[in-house]
Amino acid sequence: MSSVLSREEIIGKIVIDASGNEVGKVSDIGVSLTGEGILKVQTSTGEQVDIPMTRVQAIGKYVILKPEIPPPPTAQPLPQQSPPPPPPPQQEGFKIPFLSKPPPPPPPSSGMKVCPRCGATNPPDARFCRMCGAPLQ
Structure with a gap:
């Protein structure tokens, strides 16, 4: 044929x-x-x-x-986008709050001793902290 x-x-x-x-x-x-x-x-x-x-x-x-191939769609212009805002400035020496030492407690009243390590109050005649065992002054 x-x-x-x-x-x-x-x-x-x-x-x-x-x-x-x-x-x-x-x-x-x-x-x-x-x-x-x-x-x-x-x-x-x-x-x-x-x-x-x-x-x-x-x-x-x-x-x-043959199947008709539709014409390719015309490219639509993308809307103008504003640039993203700049990242906030990084702070020098930023400390994570839960890892820093707690502020010292207020001075004890009636002669109680304050532990320099954990801040617990101890009786005036104690030589070691009853909470953490650190020596008291």
Whole structure:
């Protein structure tokens, strides 16, 4: 079987789009000024439509067209975005609160001794802290 079809073999064939819908019937074959083959198709409404051969997927009992590729969407300009705010300045010597030593307790009343390590109050005659065991002054 030859891969070349004559004009007579194509004229009169029904043209079907990729969705299976009948487009019309081939009434003639032409050539564009650029050298591209054109199928002249008579639609059921009587309108003459030119279909480039590049849109033809197959020719057998019917002429089947390739699916139409929608044109790529035009690029929409992105809205202007303001730059992100600068990060806050870093503080030198920032200390994590829970790791720092607690402030010293207020001076004890009635002669109680305060532990220099944990801040617990101890009786005036104690030599070591009753909470942490640190020596008292």
